[in-house]
Amino acid sequence: MTSNSLLRLKILSILYLLFLSIKSVDSQWIVNRLPGFDGDLPFTLETGYIGVGENDEVQLFYYFIESERSPKDDPLLLWLTGGPGCSGLCGLVFEIGPLQFNYINSSGNKPTFELNPYSWTKVANIIFLDQPAGTGFSYATSPEAYNVSDTLAAAKIYTFLKKWFIVHTNFLTNPLYISGDSYSGIAVPLVVELISNGNEVGHYPPLNLQGYTLGNPYTYLVNDSNSKVPFAYRKALLPRPFYESIKRNCKGQYVYNPDPSNPKCVHDAMVFQAWTKDIYLAQILEPKCEHKLHPKPNITTFNRRSLIRFRDSHPSTSKPSKRWCRYDNYGTKEEWLRCNRSLSYTYDIESTVEYHRNLSKKAYLALIYSGDHDMYVPYVGTNEWIESLNLTIQDEWRPWFVQGQVAGYTKMYKQERYYLTFATVKGGGHTAPEYKPEQCLAMIDRWLSHYPL
Structure with missing residues (x-):
């Protein structure tokens, strides 16, 4: 299959996802069918826009997929793709979403989807967010609104979440985890701190924040x-x-x-x-x-x-x-x-280590995992900054297993009511679920269920 054919496949799928929705409510659409996938989707997919900033001048686009197990009981993950400026569609179709492209059976202008048997939606509800403005389908209504920084992006994500929950009040009681990989190692701790502080001072609505997950995170x-x-x-x-x-x-x-x-x-x-x-x-x-x-x-x-x-x-x-x-x-x-490389973006956070240190004083769960063959953000440096937090060791370094085979190594830390699990994914790359989907699904399922890896 040619590169141009693959391009058409992705573009057609995205356009149909947006414009062939069957049921529309305000700025949200329920998508029941996609070209290249036979029959109705066996999961609930919603797409839409949430306006943030003054006069809602920034319109953030999202894909929301309900858990395939028990949407009302399972945790809710907000997934932030890296970059900055990379679409949430990356995480959806190449990492942890329920659909993936079937390249072997696709040809010409006919895209073909297949189900991902290791989708994290097997165990969780997931929001995939295009952020900041200029990423994916997210846009701004004024040139000035495209100017963004690490801290401004985090603030807009927090506003997005509050407004999303006002529309989706039935998910307010679900355990909430902020998640992502790569450059999201900057955004995630900032967003977690904003939510935590907001809950403490009574921001509405209160969010049921339980913790955060990060894969091969850029940190320092x-x-x-x-x-x-x-x-x-x-x-x-x-x-x-x-x-x-x-x-x-x-x-x-x-x-x-x-x-x-x-x-x-x-x-x-x-x-x-x-x-x-x-x-x-x-x-x-x-x-x-x-x-x-x-x-x-x-x-x-x-x-x-x-x-x-x-x-x-x-x-x-x-x-x-x-x-x-x-x-x-x-x-x-x-x-x-x-990934939009032309964003008007200011990098105003050099390190998030102190954010993790501050969060370790609160009652949260953290999962930091690293594909151990990634040289963009090597596990060596990630393990080093985790050690610098000086947390108490709860569980010493040991292998963890999937299907009777070593899937990686893990170590657990704690400080009062804060628990941090560090895990390597054996053979994983920069986006570990893309390289080792079965192992990463087992990892997130166990962790969300409060079981040892």
Whole structure:
């Protein structure tokens, strides 16, 4: 199947989802059928807009899918895709939603969907949100309203949730978890804190916040980027003498702003860059393919926009690759913009570690999981900042299992009524549920049920 055919498949599916809805109420639509899927959808899918900001000048688009088990009893997850600027559709069809594209049986202009047997909607209700304005189908009614930052985006997400619950009061008592992966490691802790503070001062409606989940989360600029070196060593990408040399010469500042006045460190940083530049960072075991519009990174800086989802990469048209590449399935930006790189976005939060520290003083549950073959945000750095919270160890490092096989490793921490579970997903990449769907469904099911992994 060609790349253009895949593009048409996704575009047609999205358009039909929006405009062939059968039942409409205000700015929400219930979607019963989709082209490429035989019969009625075996789950409840609602799409719609919620206005936020002054005069509702920002219109945030969402996909809401009810739990396939017990919508009135199961938890409700708000899913925030990374980026910033990546559509919630990414999480829906490529990670944890009930539909996925059937590429083998699709051809030309005829898209085909199939059910995802490992959808998280098996155990939870999920809202997939396009945010901020300019992402997916979300838009603003004025140019000024497109200007956004980490903190402004979080505030708008909180407003969205309050207004969504006013329309969906029947879900107010469901346990609420704020969730996401990648760059959502910035937004999620901010939103959780806003909800927590809002509940304490009596904001309406009160939200039944129970905790949050994060996958391979961007958390701390310096820590995340520099952890690539010890990660690469642990994965046998670097020889021990070189690893000892770069540790000695750079003193931890390997990737993020190595000291330009230190020639030994600059040399080692250049060697590290040369040895790893051909690695597919999202999952180091998969092939890296040629793509355009991505200049080589500067070894002396770390660009936060590099965390815009790898799915927005653009396959080369000059040297088409014969090997399979994961992002061949994701298309190019000419027809469907998966991740908007042109957002007027201000990065005003460098680290969310202190947000996690503050939340650890409250009665919440946290699940932090890492695909252990992701080199964008390596598990090494994530584990490091978790350890820096100085929580009490509740359950020591141990394997967890799915179908009798090791699915990863986990460790649990606590502080009074706060519980944090850290889990690795063996063989997982930057978006772990995409790579290891069965294992990740088992993980979230157990965690939401308050069972050990």
